[in-house]
Amino acid sequence: MNADGIKKYVFGTPFETKAVVNDVGVSADNIPYLTLRDDNRLVLYTMGESDKVYGLGEAVRGINKRGWIYETYCTDDPMHTETKRSLYGAHPFMIVDGKETFGVFVDSPARVTFNIGYTRVNEIVIIVHSPDYKLYIIEGETPNEIVKKFRHLIGKSYIAPFWSFGFQQSRWSYYTSGAVQDVIDNYRDNGFPLDAVYLDIDYMEGYKDFTISGERFPDFKEFVETTRKNNIHLVPIIDAGVKIEEGYDVYEEGRDNGCFCKDENGNDFVAAVWPGKVCFPDFLNEKASEWFGMKYKRLIDAGIDGFWNDMNEPAIFYSENRLETAIEKISAYKGKNIGVSEFFGMKDIVLGLSNSQEDYSAMYHNVNGEMICHNNVHNLYGSSMTRSAADAFKKIAPDKNILMFSRASYIGMHRCSGIWMGDNQSWWSHIKLNLQMLPSLNMVGFMYTGADMVGFGDHCTEELALRWLALGIFNPLMRNHSSAGTRDQEFYRFENRDAFRNLLRLRYALIPYLYSEYVKSIENDDLMFKPLSFVFRGDRYAEAVEDQLMVGECIMIAPVYEPNAIGRSVYVPEDMFAVRFRSAENYTVAPYAKGHHFVDIPNDEVVVFIRKDKALPFVAPADCTVNLDLDTIRFIGEKGTAFEYTLCKEVGVKNGEAVIEKKKITCKID
Numbered sequence: 094m095n096a097d098g099i100k101k102y103v104f105g106t107p108f109e110t111k112a113v114v115n116d117v118g119v120s121a122d123n124i125p126y127l128t129l130r131d132d133n134r135l136v137l138y139t140m141g142e143s144d145k146v147y148g149l150g151e152a153v154r155g156i157n158k159r160g161w162i163y164e165t166y167c168t169d170d171p172m173h174t175e176t177k178r179s180l181y182g183a184h185p186f187m188i189v190d191g192k193e194t195f196g197v198f199v200d201s202p203a204r205v206t207f208n209i210g211y212t213r214v215n216e217i218v219i220i221v222h223s224p225d226y227k228l229y230i231i232e233g234e235t236p237n238e239i240v241k242k243f244r245h246l247i248g249k250s251y252i253a254p255f256w257s258f259g260f261q262q263s264r265w266s267y268y269t270s271g272a273v274q275d276v277i278d279n280y281r282d283n284g285f286p287l288d289a290v291y292l293d294i295d296y297m298e299g300y301k302d303f304t305i306s307g308e309r310f311p312d313f314k315e316f317v318e319t320t321r322k323n324n325i326h327l328v329p330i331i332d333a334g335v336k337i338e339e340g341y342d343v344y345e346e347g348r349d350n351g352c353f354c355k356d357e358n359g360n361d362f363v364a365a366v367w368p369g370k371v372c373f374p375d376f377l378n379e380k381a382s383e384w385f386g387m388k389y390k391r392l393i394d395a396g397i398d399g400f401w402n403d404m405n406e407p408a409i410f411y412s413e414n415r416l417e418t419a420i421e422k423i424s425a426y427k428g429k430n431i432g433v434s435e436f437f438g439m440k441d442i443v444l445g446l447s448n449s450q451e452d453y454s455a456m457y458h459n460v461n462g463e464m465i466c467h468n469n470v471h472n473l474y475g476s477s478m479t480r481s482a483a484d485a486f487k488k489i490a491p492d493k494n495i496l497m498f499s500r501a502s503y504i505g506m507h508r509c510s511g512i513w514m515g516d517n518q519s520w521w522s523h524i525k526l527n528l529q530m531l532p533s534l535n536m537v538g539f540m541y542t543g544a545d546m547v548g549f550g551d552h553c554t555e556e557l558a559l560r561w562l563a564l565g566i567f568n569p570l571m572r573n574h575s576s577a578g579t580r581d582q583e584f585y586r587f588e589n590r591d592a593f594r595n596l597l598r599l600r601y602a603l604i605p606y607l608y609s610e611y612v613k614s615i616e617n618d619d620l621m622f623k624p625l626s627f628v629f630r631g632d633r634y635a636e637a638v639e640d641q642l643m644v645g646e647c648i649m650i651a652p653v654y655e656p657n658a659i660g661r662s663v664y665v666p667e668d669m670f671a672v673r674f675r676s677a678e679n680y681t682v683a684p685y686a687k688g689h690h691f692v693d694i695p696n697d698e699v700v701v702f703i704r705k706d707k708a709l710p711f712v713a714p715a716d717c718t719v720n721l722d723l724d725t726i727r728f729i730g731e732k733g734t735a736f737e738y739t740l741c742k743e744v745g746v747k748n749g750e751a752v753i754e755k756k757k758i759t760c761k762i763d
């Protein structure tokens with residue numbers, strides 16, 4: 094893909110976000126499609142009646158983004174309701190598809206508002222909350238072509254290790270090594286495949302990064318070693334905030350070397366998160382970033398080869414300064430007969446303490462000696478934290494492809510890490526949101542991603558767990574994770590263990606296909622998860638489908654996301670061939686003609702639609718990814734289909750990156 098059809102415009106003096114790697118020169122042409130107003134900070138476009146809008150990465154609502162207002166501003170918000178404007182990631186790229194078809198990338202680390210037919214149904218208004226930014230217009234015939242050009246512009250996505258396509262179990266928290274072992278034993282004893290178990294914040298000593306509780310995880314290194322022998326990877330969490338505590342070396346080093354973000358007066362900026370008072374490493378400062386990244390060595394030396402970076406928006410519970418003001422304000426009511434509005438005002442004062450722009454505006458970065466206000470570069474913080482770790486990994490362990498994904502992100506971070514979709518809930522609507530985010534995240538480069546399967550917050554049910562699993566099977570990051578205080582949701586906790594075992598094993602049967610499609614879509618700057626509208630152009634039914642996806646070259650999925658369902662309506666956009674899996678070994682096939690169908694789907698089955706003239710490769714399942722035998726590969730498809738499939742295999746690691754071998758397999762189904 095070349096840079097044809099990409100136009101770049103620069104306003105003010107933009108902060109270098111490092112989102113773009115294959116840049117183009119500044120365009121001399123007028124800006125096409127868009128009208129700019131108010132010192133170029135207001136971007137306007139009038140849509141046609143049936144124009145669709147795609148992109149924006151991690152955001153609520155549908156694949157078609159039209160009809161809502163979104164903001165790029167990395168936010169720790171665990172209530173992903175449809176009225177939210179921002180989540181953890183900031184991904185300011187969108188595509189208009191209709192009377193004109195083009196992409197817009199507003200490369201700015203500050204807040205950007207995308208009003209897409211919210212105020213006026215046909216109007217797009219983009220407000221850039223900073224005078225300094227780059228604007229890219231990407232032209233192409235189709236949204237898919239525009240995605241490819243954009244993805245080329247921002248560079249190749251991170252390729253996660255093959256083992257991370259295995260199933261992973263997490264919980265906030267497995268408090269002791271015994272509890273972790275118990276999870277592993279339960280999975281293995283039940284014949285449920287498993288590749289990883291997560292360590293949430295309680296593995297640490299007092300929530301201090303890069304420490305390990307000696308009491309709860311004695312002989313940590315040995316424990317990691319034994320679990321690795323059992324083919325299980327342990328994946329610890331790293332939080333952005335560093336606990337303020339005399340004698341804690343990470344804090345003292347950071348303080349003494351000026352590695353923390355500052356306040357207006359040049360003192361270390363102090364806020365409270367899990368460990369209590371913390372300082373935030375200044376990841377936009379090169380020296381600080383190098384310093385923090387190298388700290389991961391402690392865990393890597395103990396045998397760890399996977400991390401998840403959390404709280405890096407950065408999330409702030411409260412800052413010292415603002416807490417004081419809040420207490421003052423509230424104390425003023427003491428002994429007074431306060432009215433209802435004062436009462437609700439008090440509530441707002443307390444709730445408003447968290448993640449407030451006031452704090453972000455009082456925090457500073459030292460970028461080459463210049464003090465930069467955090468609020469203007471807010472969206473780069475999580476990405477920079479993750480980049481600091483990725484850079485360090487190449488020095489610490491160039492022979493390892495280390496798994497990493499982050500909560501906060503900006504475009505550019507996709508080159509070194511994945512993301513997970515944050516604190517969702519055990520809600521039916523969040524199965525659908527999981528599905529809808531996949532293509533949107535692919536559009537902005539995030540390929541290794543997935544939602545907390547079965548839901549993070551709130552209590553799940555067995556039925557929800559099974560239905561979510563049936564979609565989770567297709568997520569690159571397939572992780573069951575849940576919050577403290579919610580119902581246990583490890584799959585062995587439920588009654589119908591046969592069903593859970595069958596679906597988990599089906600995932601392992603499909604891993605070679607999913608991994609190959611994942612790798613090829615990265616190499617081709619393409620989406621692994623495509624909306625039907627990207628593939629079946631001009632088909633008005635396909636274009637409106639919001640709850641089915643094309644997964645890779647060969648298949649379409651249509652998961653159930655409603656309770657008490659016996660199946661669902663599926664739009665079949667071309668003549669297809671459906672496989673009904675009861676397990677990886679027990680399946681039936683049936684043709685489906687192009688058109689609308691009601692498909693029966695009991696909650697212990699998965700139906701996969703195979704594209705015309707394609708076939709679905711699968712292998713014999715195994716208890717973990719290293720035991721998958723690619724030589725057992727077989728194909729399901731319509732009789733007579735002749736088909737050549739390119740299988741990708743991770744054969745080694747070079748300079749911290751996966752080395753992939755490709756193999757062409759010819760199959761003929763008879």
Ligand code: MIG
Nearest residue numbers: 265293294330403500515516
């Ligand atoms: O404020 O570490 O999104 O996955 O389990 C909550 C505890 C902090 C938020 C993460 C979640 C994790 C939790 N963390």
